[in-house]
């Protein structure tokens with residue numbers, strides 16, 4: 001079978017909206033980008049009575065929001081320890097707490113559309129040091145911002161995933177999964193039912209302040225907006241150079257296997273959890289919602305590469321975890337852009353009246369509708385727009401103009417042949433000592 005280079009998720013879902021030819025003359029709020037952030041913003045503003053128009057350069061959702069792994073949960077990133085160092089205890093704890101609140105909000109939206117699966121998530125330690133860091137993280141989380149997490153030793157981990165590769169793991173029983181395309185359809189329907197107009201395949205090409213709002217040029221005409229929310233994350237272009245300079249994009253690659261023989265997934269991944277590794281390759285994988293395939297993602301490269309080459313690299317990693325995976329046939333291989341801030345935290349803010357939320361740094365399924373909502377409420381001057389993510393750091397780097405930073409092309413071979421090779425050697429030594 002020919003490898004399909006678009007997301008596995010796209011084979012299901014509602015009919016795509018027609019291409020927009022007719023742009024309304026004005027709106028209370030324009031939202032640029034119809035991914036999870038843009039829809040979260042539009043929904044919040046419409047529920048407060050605003051007339052909202054959302055534009056997307058492509059089909060709504062076909063940025064990261066319907067390309068992702070569909071793993072959803074409250075903050076689980078190793079950065080919590082880093083956040084404590086960077087932001088101090090008060091803000092770090094507020095970030096974790098708001099993450100949990102954001103997850104509850106988004107989960108309720110997906111439960112209402114019937115697309116949320118309660119699966120739990122395990123994070124697997126690739127080296128002994130990673131396992132020690134996990135133990136410290138869980139200690140700090142329990143002390144500072146209690147959240148249901150359980151440290152698993154090597155034997156306990158086998159109840160969730162059968163592999164010799166890891167040194168233990170962390171279990172998040174409360175986490176879950178969505179089929180991203182269906183989750184996006186659910187949000188889009190909700191926004192439309194609240195009165196939001198969505199203009200598909202209609203990029204906003206320019207904006208300028210006018211009176212007490214903005215005049216926007218789009219591919220299908222001009223529109224005047226009283227308020228403006230920019231929700232383009234990893235797909236941010238140069239319409240606002242200020243915004244573009246403060247975010248950079250990194251590709252994430254995913255493959256789907258063909259349907260596996262019955263019993264294979266129950267044997268190799270008996271928990272049917274969402275599974276995430278601690279190594280720099282950042283592999284994340286899960287059974288498909290029907291439990292018949294493995295969807296396997298990761299950092300096959302730091303720059304965009306051909307999907308066939310990415311599929312080969314991801315399959316090699318998958319076979320390190322489960323040797324029999326080397327023989328599995330693949331049906332799909334695709335990629336999408338993650339949006340990173342240089343501090344690696346999401347950020348909500350405004351610049352010259354343009355409100356925005358972006359920089360989920362690979363973990364945006366739970367937070368993006370929530371922070372989109374915050375951005376819209378802040379634009380409307382609503383006190384409910386208060387968020388800890390307006391206090392995180394937002395910075396740029398010399399000569400970064402937007403998109404893929406100039407240093408990423410240089411970093412890519414270094415990352416592959418030095419960082420990854422070193423970590424792999426370390427893990428091998430750790431495993432030999434264990435025998």
Ligand SMILES: Cc1cc2nc3c(=O)[nH]c(=O)nc-3n(C[C@H](O)[C@H](O)[C@H](O)COP(=O)(O)OP(=O)(O)OC[C@H]3O[C@@H](n4cnc5c(N)ncnc54)[C@H](O)[C@@H]3O)c2cc1C
Nearest residue numbers: 033035036037057063064065068069071204336363364365
């Ligand atoms: C392969 C992959 C796997 C991932 N897996 C996970 C996961 O399992 N769990 C998790 O939590 N997160 C995951 N993420 C991250 C998550 O998908 C994102 O953080 C989230 O979807 C961001 O949503 P968004 O709406 O901000 O951006 P996007 O969904 O990227 O939307 C941005 C939109 O802006 C539009 N746009 C850009 N410029 C313009 C313009 N000028 N005019 C109009 N429209 C414009 C684009 O067309 C695009 O549709 C993954 C991401 C990728 C790419």
